Amino acid sequence: MFERIVVEEEARDHPRVERIIGRFPQASVISTESIESFGAPGCSSASGSATTLLLGLKRGIKLRPAPRDYGVPGRPHFGLTHQYNCIYACDYCYLDGYFTSRAVVFHVNLEAFGESIAQQTSLAPPDRQPWFHTGEYGDSLALAGVFGDVDYFLNLFDGLPRATLELRTKSVRIDPVVQRPALPNVITSFTLMPQAYSRRYERRTPSIPARIEAARRLVEAGYPVAIHLDPLVYEEDFESAYRELMVQVDQRLSTARIAYITVGALRFSKPAFERVRAVHPRSGLWANEFVRSLDGKVRYFRPLRLWMLRKVKQMWQEQGIDPDRIHTCMELPGDQEG
Ligand code: SF4
DSSP states (O other), X not given: OOSEEEEEGGGTTOHHHHHHHHTOTTSEEEEESOGGGGTOTTOTTOOOOTTEEEEXXXXXXXXXXXXXXXXXXXXXXXXXXXXXXXSOEEXXXXXXXXXXXXXXXXXXOHHHHHHHHHHHHHHSOGGGOOEEEEOSSSOTTTTHHHHOHHHHHHHHHHTOTTSEEEEEESOOOOHHHHTSXXXXXXXXXXXXXXXXXXXXXXETXXXXXXXXXXXXXXXXXXXXXXXEEEEEOOOTTHXXXXXXXXXXXXXXXXXXGEEEEEEEXXXXXXXXXXXXXXXXXXXXXXXXXXXXXXXXOEEEOHHHHHHHHHHHHXXXXXXXXXXXXXXXXXXXXXXXXX
């Protein structure tokens, strides 16, 4: 998986670094003063590939408020940015738009994130306890067995029962979660799309039936799960393809056992749209018209977008999902209802 591991000198003695290096005996290991100067995502000189792993320390941690309408309303949401990039290769990945490098970055000093999480939780009133997300800049579970971050966070949230941790994923590597007693405040959320679309646009990811099966195992173990139909992608058979997906979910998982669902149509910031399209010029994603909407984001033409949102919400409700459990993700305020 990783052919080259670059380690920041200051992080070299951290026990997680030794453990991670030990998982990749074939990889060459290089030291650097700062992973930022070595092509960490976000650097102008970055050019690392997904076979490079950068290990370093995160400094000056500030918990990052999640984007508007990113999760369940009514709670403050924060993204945990201890990891950048991912081993999968989705055509619509906005990280291709944010970063000029596909190198995977892992910040090993999770305890510093833990202190910030505990502090944020202690400052919040009981009725507005924070909700923390991993997976905004990568996949929460794909490398959890290597990094040990999910083990660390589950131990932490075991002691913070009123705060919530959400692990967003397309992975089926659920062992770090499912092998320990259920924590009601840890939600694993799976991004799904019709299997044929996924094969076209979500390269290297586990199949949709495998993801649904992973969700089923978690529910069986007592963990809450959530589903993201985000991004919704439009193809000619949109309605029948998404209906089939929902039936599959209901048959394997029972929709009654899903904590919540989000729906959100494919969208990008304008610069990300240009870069993602340049990285995947032949992707079928661009077959439909995209327009710049009022908030500056590039989206499907509004009537199509609203039809897609309305249709999937209606189909979920036909599948027995209460409308209060369906949330629209990052749409324009006037378009929330679809
Ligand atoms: S799983 Fe998420 S982070 Fe990984 S390539 Fe796909 S969209 Fe990007």
